[in-house]
Amino acid sequence: MDNVQKRVFTNNDFQDVILDRHSIRNFDPSVKIPHDEMVQMIQEATTAPSACNLQAWRFVVVDTDEGKQKLRSYFMKFNLPQINTSSAMVLLFGDTDAYKSYRELWNKAYTNKQITKAKLEEVLHTFLPIYEHASKEMLTADASIDSALAAMQFMLIARGHGYETNPISGYNSENAAATWGLDPNRYVPVMAIAIGRPAPDKQDEVSSVRYPVKQVYEFH
Numbered sequence: 652m653d654n655v656q657k658r659v660f661t662n663n664d665f666q667d668v669i670l671d672r673h674s675i676r677n678f679d680p681s682v683k684i685p686h687d688e689m690v691q692m693i694q695e696a697t698t699a700p701s702a703c704n705l706q707a708w709r710f711v712v713v714d715t716d717e718g719k720q721k722l723r724s725y726f727m728k729f730n731l732p733q734i735n736t737s738s739a740m741v742l743l744f745g746d747t748d749a750y751k752s753y754r755e756l757w758n759k760a761y762t763n764k765q766i767t768k769a770k771l772e773e774v775l776h777t778f779l780p781i782y783e784h785a786s787k788e789m790l791t792a793d794a795s796i797d798s799a800l801a802a803m804q805f806m807l808i809a810r811g812h813g814y815e816t817n818p819i820s821g822y823n824s825e826n827a828a829a830t831w832g833l834d835p836n837r838y839v840p841v842m843a844i845a846i847g848r849p850a851p852d853k854q855d856e857v858s859s860v861r862y863p864v865k866q867v868y869e870f871h
């Protein structure tokens with residue numbers, strides 16, 4: 652499942668995919684997402700940009716009853732409908748050790764003739780030391796930003812595949828990594844994404860109200 656690259660979207664209407672995304676909190680519980688499609692969506696989501704191409708994201712897909720029971724132990728009660736009815740809950744973690752695989756990634760790109768020797772040297776001598784000497788705070792912030800971008804990309808990709816989503820951070824983040832056997836010192840919880848097809852009879856009551864645009868920008 653490593654190299655899936657099918658690019659077959661059921662919804663190719665860019666305007667609809669972007670502008671008509673809304674959080675869905677009640678899903679059709681009978682819908683299962685095949686693992687190869689989930690992996691494809693994750694692969695597509697990882698086309699998201701990341702700082703220095705560090706790709707400091709980790710996806711944990713929870714789609715079993717046992718897994719969902721674990722979610723109930725640390726998610727806030729108001730998020731139970733999404734846990735109970737979604738096809739899957741996709742948990743995004745930022746990897747603060749991502750820079751440790753950085754050398755291997757770029758060496759491979761050089762070996763595959765995707766980049767020049769000069770580019771390889773530049774990357775390894777300019778970017779890598781920044782992370783090797785970075786504070787935990789910076790590594791956490793970078794990993795969180797990378798993962799949040801991948802999360803947004805995943806939610807739009809999901810719409811391309813005909814699914815709807817709800818981003819969720821209403822949970823006890825202290826327990827998030829350890830519940831899945833991840834090292835809490837390395838992996839920072841960023842958000843969960845409930846994914847599935849909307850329940851036909853239960854329309855969401857919460858509308859996506861936005862501030863008037865003039866309140867949120869300025870030019871200089």
Ligand SMILES: Cc1cc2nc3c(=O)[nH]c(=O)nc-3n(C[C@H](O)[C@H](O)[C@H](O)COP(=O)(O)O)c2cc1C
Nearest residue numbers: 672673674676730817818819820821822842858859
């Ligand atoms: C980081 C983040 C955390 C969120 N956490 C929750 C949550 O715990 N439960 C929930 O129902 N919605 C959650 N939301 C969804 C927001 O309420 C929703 O995106 C917002 O109201 C705008 O509505 P829209 O997604 O329909 O455009 C979260 C959204 C983001 C981006």
